[in-house]
Amino acid sequence: MKSKDRLLRFTFEHSPVRGQIVSLDESWRDCAKNSEASDQARQLLGQALAALTLLASTLKIKGKMILQIRGQGPVHLLVAEARHDRGLRGMVRQQADITDPAAPLSQIFGADKIVITIDNGNAKPYQGIVPLTGHTLAEALEHYFQQSDQLPTRLWLASDEISAAGLLLQQLPPAQTDQELDTDSWNRVNHLAATVREEELLKLDAGEVLHRLFHEESMRLFEQQPVHFDCSCSRQRIADMIKSLGLDEARDIIREQGNITVHCEFCNARYDFDAVDTEQLFATTSPIAAQPTRH
Ligand SMILES: [Zn+2]
Secondary structure, three states: OOOOOEEEEEEEOOOOEEEEEEEEOHHHHHHHOOOOOOHHHHHHHHHHHHHHHHHHHHOOOOOEEEEEEEOOOOEEEEEEEEEOOOEEEEEEEEOOOOOOOOOOHHHHHOOOEEEEEEEOOOOOOEEEEEEOOOOOHHHHHHHHHHHOOOOOEEEEEEEOOOOEEEEEEEEOOOOOOOOOOOOOHHHHHHHHHOOOOHHHHHHOOHHHHHHHHHOOOOEEEOOOEEOEEOOOOOHHHHHHHHHHHOHHHHHHHHHHHOOEEEEOOOOOOEEEEOHHHHHHHHHHHOHHHHOOOOO
16 A cells, blocks of 8 residues: 655665655645646646755755745746745646747747745745756756755656656765765665655655665665645635735725735635625734824
């Protein structure tokens, strides 16, 4: 039986290599269920979510990591988010058919970069720009790790209607104290990992995939961690957004449409604010109303 919606971390004995394997199942279907994009666009979203879940859990963040591609191509917007508690959400939007499915990603998105944001709850989130090179997201992200001074990282990603999955290997600085350090292991396990097939990542249990790939290595597996779909939208957040429009603009929308209706693009939740709700939003936060009366 395949264990679903799980992330599994592993290491190799006496080796400066760590890895993770993830399977997104129900969490992935929940992320994709409102999408009207084509299969190919949805597969890109699934791969982005798998990659981000893996990358976010290599970082000790208390917050979220966001991957965003925005362009003018057939697939013009992709957003994937992974939080430190392994809550996920994502969306992909498509405005035209993909005429050449084998085209490089820069053409499919009409964009030249991936923006990665790490929001650690600090005032200023960290933002990294990844050139959108090659034909797969794994390729683009690996290229980024090669160019930047981050730990060498390899990724294998797969996605279909049922699941999205990924495998990550990362080379750590070698521990000087390890007398039996196996310095060749990075190359060796990369060669082994490169034989993984998409079907294996999607259909098999994580333990079975690792056994098939690395059965000659001595490994340590950690406890599997659950992954889940979780949208962070709320009525309060939408209220804050309406407040940021200002009272005049909010009244204009009410006058034209009767209501302010907002659909969450991640989970399709619908939030309605009528004229009374809207007036109340501004009444309770008006700085004049909040000031004590002076006599
Ligand atoms: Zn939502």
